[in-house]
Amino acid sequence: MSTRGTLTIDPEKCKGCELCLAACPPDVLTMSSELNSVGYRYPILHDGCTGCTACSLVCPDHVFEVYRFPRSRT
Amino acid sequence: MTAAATPELTLMEGAAAIGEAAILAGCRFFAGYPMSPFTPLLEHLAEALPAAGGTCINCESEIEGVNMALGAASTGARAATGSCGQGIALMQEAIAEAALNETPMVVFNLARNQQDYFQATRGGGWGDYRTITLAPKDVPEAIEHTQLLFHLSDLHRAPTMLYGDPLLAQTRVGVRLEKLDFGPLPPKDWELDGTRGGTGQSRQVWTWAMGKATDPGPGPDLHWQNIAAKFAAINEIEQRSESAHCEDADTVVVAFGSAALFVEHVVAELRAEGHRVGWFRPITLWPFPGPALEEATRSARRVLVYELNGGQMIDDVRQYAHDRSAIRFIGGVSIHESGLSYGPLLDAPVIRERILAALPEGDPR
Amino acid sequence: MQNMASTPTDGRPDEFAVRLAGIGGQGIQLIGKTLALAATRAGRHAMLAADYGGEMRGGPSNASVVVGPPVAEAPRLRSLPVLPAFHAAIVANHRFTGVVPERLVPGAVLLLNSSVVDPAGAGEGYQVTAVPATRLAAELGVPQAGGFVLLGAFIALVPLVSEESLVEAMTSLLPAYRRQHAEGNARALRAGIETVAGVAA
Amino acid sequence: MTTESTIERGPVVPTGTAPLGLTPVASTSPLLLGEHSLCPGCGEPVALRILLETLQELGIVQRTIGVVGHGCYGSFVRIMDIDVLQCLHGRAPSCATGIKRMRPDVATFTLQGDGDMVNEGLQEVLHTAARGENVTAILLNNGVFGDTGGQQTATTVVGQRTKTSLEGRDAAVHGHPIPVADLVASLDGVGYVGRGTVGTAGGVLRTKKMIRTAFESQLAGEGFSLVEILTMCPTGWFVTAPQGPDYMASSMEEVYPLGDLRPRTKGTT
Numbered sequence: 001m002s003t004r005g006t007l008t009i010d011p012e013k014c015k016g017c018e019l020c021l022a023a024c025p026p027d028v029l030t031m032s033s034e035l036n037s038v039g040y041r042y043p044i045l046h047d048g049c050t051g052c053t054a055c056s057l058v059c060p061d062h063v064f065e066v067y068r069f070p071r072s073r074t
Numbered sequence: 075m076t077a078a079a080t081p082e083l084t085l086m087e088g089a090a091a092i093g094e095a096a097i098l099a100g101c102r103f104f105a106g107y108p109m110s111p112f113t114p115l116l117e118h119l120a121e122a123l124p125a126a127g128g129t130c131i132n133c134e135s136e137i138e139g140v141n142m143a144l145g146a147a148s149t150g151a152r153a154a155t156g157s158c159g160q161g162i163a164l165m166q167e168a169i170a171e172a173a174l175n176e177t178p179m180v181v182f183n184l185a186r187n188q189q190d191y192f193q194a195t196r197g198g199g200w201g202d203y204r205t206i207t208l209a210p211k212d213v214p215e216a217i218e219h220t221q222l223l224f225h226l227s228d229l230h231r232a233p234t235m236l237y238g239d240p241l242l243a244q245t246r247v248g249v250r251l252e253k254l255d256f257g258p259l260p261p262k263d264w265e266l267d268g269t270r271g272g273t274g275q276s277r278q279v280w281t282w283a284m285g286k287a288t289d290p291g292p293g294p295d296l297h298w299q300n301i302a303a304k305f306a307a308i309n310e311i312e313q314r315s316e317s318a319h320c321e322d323a324d325t326v327v328v329a330f331g332s333a334a335l336f337v338e339h340v341v342a343e344l345r346a347e348g349h350r351v352g353w354f355r356p357i358t359l360w361p362f363p364g365p366a367l368e369e370a371t372r373s374a375r376r377v378l379v380y381e382l383n384g385g386q387m388i389d390d391v392r393q394y395a396h397d398r399s400a401i402r403f404i405g406g407v408s409i410h411e412s413g414l415s416y417g418p419l420l421d422a423p424v425i426r427e428r429i430l431a432a433l434p435e436g437d438p439r
Numbered sequence: 440m441q442n443m444a445s446t447p448t449d450g451r452p453d454e455f456a457v458r459l460a461g462i463g464g465q466g467i468q469l470i471g472k473t474l475a476l477a478a479t480r481a482g483r484h485a486m487l488a489a490d491y492g493g494e495m496r497g498g499p500s501n502a503s504v505v506v507g508p509p510v511a512e513a514p515r516l517r518s519l520p521v522l523p524a525f526h527a528a529i530v531a532n533h534r535f536t537g538v539v540p541e542r543l544v545p546g547a548v549l550l551l552n553s554s555v556v557d558p559a560g561a562g563e564g565y566q567v568t569a570v571p572a573t574r575l576a577a578e579l580g581v582p583q584a585g586g587f588v589l590l591g592a593f594i595a596l597v598p599l600v601s602e603e604s605l606v607e608a609m610t611s612l613l614p615a616y617r618r619q620h621a622e623g624n625a626r627a628l629r630a631g632i633e634t635v636a637g638v639a640a
Numbered sequence: 641m642t643t644e645s646t647i648e649r650g651p652v653v654p655t656g657t658a659p660l661g662l663t664p665v666a667s668t669s670p671l672l673l674g675e676h677s678l679c680p681g682c683g684e685p686v687a688l689r690i691l692l693e694t695l696q697e698l699g700i701v702q703r704t705i706g707v708v709g710h711g712c713y714g715s716f717v718r719i720m721d722i723d724v725l726q727c728l729h730g731r732a733p734s735c736a737t738g739i740k741r742m743r744p745d746v747a748t749f750t751l752q753g754d755g756d757m758v759n760e761g762l763q764e765v766l767h768t769a770a771r772g773e774n775v776t777a778i779l780l781n782n783g784v785f786g787d788t789g790g791q792q793t794a795t796t797v798v799g800q801r802t803k804t805s806l807e808g809r810d811a812a813v814h815g816h817p818i819p820v821a822d823l824v825a826s827l828d829g830v831g832y833v834g835r836g837t838v839g840t841a842g843g844v845l846r847t848k849k850m851i852r853t854a855f856e857s858q859l860a861g862e863g864f865s866l867v868e869i870l871t872m873c874p875t876g877w878f879v880t881a882p883q884g885p886d887y888m889a890s891s892m893e894e895v896y897p898l899g900d901l902r903p904r905t906k907g908t909t
Contacts, residue, residue: 082482082510083479083484083510084479085472085475085476085479085480085485085487110493214515241488241520241521244488244489245486245487245488245489245520246472246475246485246486246487246488246489247484247485247486247487247516248479248483248484248485248510332520335519335520336519336521339517339519410492411492412491412492412493413493414492414493415490420521421521421523422519422521422523423523
């Protein structure tokens, strides 16, 4: 799986709804075992992000920022 | 702890207890629209009323709900609706209509935030009408008032109102649910049952009371004079209030609803500490128990009005208190951060502080 | 200005007030109802005053429970629905109330859900007990039953009512479409009792 | 809850700081001034975000007035950086009419839930549409009164459990749901009606396009436009947040099919 992008994830904004996990086409998001300060688990990113923005599209709480690497880096 | 002793009390949320009391009183129609903190009453009746052979409709808005209840009541059934704040405002037209076409029904106003005394007692409808309004201070009294209101509605052929609030609706306490009997009622010889068409004796429920061509009614002029006279008579006979420690009190605190429960608690404590303080509670917001207040404040040099609003009941206190110059307002607007309940002013230590601040230095001597 | 209660150190007051604090979805209102119902069925005066905002999940969810004297011994509760003093508190989440809810009398029992709440923040002056309720419930396979772990721990600390009466009350409170949680809630309750009583099953 | 998936995944990637020199292709809308307080898994904040992004992309942020009804989305009034009138329950289309008649050059939209538009304010939305008022109504349809704890509304589908239909909505007792978007689409005076969902990433993109089409229809003076957006309410549906999108697809999308119910005739969709 070629990594063509990445994310920033703000664990404190997350409410643990997990909608991003199902929406992620390459299935590279899983939930943390730690809890954020409110007591919710939050998504962590594995290798293979394509920068497709699906996670940020479905996220109700603005947890994600999505970046795409310039073509030459792959 | 052995197996549970047969509990004499049943733990019930205020809104549910009111719903059960309505069923005990024979209410068989209820329509309501969700609005906190009234919603739990609708939710309870949505489940319990059909089981008791009645109908409960989660209506599309308050205007339709109160008119559904009016329709149901015109057939002679015991019917009710309810809401709070803006929802009760939407119902005013139909409450006035029911007063003027003499249709009995009960409106459950489980108010939120401010104490809507003006809305309940002055109403916003049309014509010369008033609304008998009972304001219980706790859940057991709400169970009694609910059944009494269905009785008073039928007795006087008029809509009546229970004035509750978020504490009454959302607090759970142990209660006894007993059916109360308030005595005989006149027959409903006016109810519509659909059987009198073509008989020349067909009936009508109509604020104009024009009657039929063959049997003219009083018409709006005389009919509305009769209604006005009716409410003047109700004003004399249906006043209710409660008070304590007023005989020798030089300070009397006036409050209604849940707020009065707090005032009662604080005054008992101040009395124990030697302060000559009493309290007076209107149980009927309309008709306002004016003469009883005048009597209770006879020896008072200070009449402290405690309400959770900008000062509304104080207008009626000014009309009747023995010495108007003794009146002081110690309440105020106080809203919970959610915008759905009372704020920090409804609290025993705060009330205590405000009463003490109104007493002269060195009280008790 | 107490609700006629002495501090808990010299024997329990006749009207014992508990503050429950957490966020919507932790079962605060359900454990409050369960405790109040168990006390009522044991023939006592009891009250639950709910204090929550608009949101059902994630918003502030607080409750005050008063367990009073037997019905035969008193006509009614003296305590008001807004209480000036609490003799114990259960903090499932401190986001909206802080680690020590307001009006906790000195020496009060303070039970904290250490999975989320940092016990160090409790300071002195209270009988602090920390129970990792969220983790324990997850380990039992009933993640939504953290509240009952706390309720079990609480009655082990302050035996206001019996475990049996709580299980029975909880079961009767669950609507039909949630009855499948009764067994798990009961296990969570037992786990809570054991963490405090230190008694093996 | 997620079970530990068996798929072999690559190593965890740090996501604490943005990669140097790159601008994000997707990030929080600058028109959001703070956080909302809605339940985990709620679909309404997603609808708000694509609405704000559309206003930005159309360049009309300084030429827009919103009229917001009553519901959970009421918490957006505080955080959307748009001129807004918080109106009475159900009355948004009427207030929007008054606003648009006084300021015809200002893009005017309502933001309402199903309880607000299809219960309290059904009369308002139908008359406003039939009058051909040049405003855009956004309907957030989750089939329950979320703000009061999940009671049945006019759009609750048959069989759906709510606090006032605990055994599931029964048409014989509770009547049938009202597909308001279809009613509006049948009226003359309407420029565009579409129904979308925020349950999937693709759905979000298609819905955003519908919102854009509706505003373009308004700006071209083609009359009333409505975008109905199916939004998840796991709390009100007695499901967990992850189950929201699938539950919505299986229950509501059956009764409320997605797509353009009334394509623009004059302009291009």
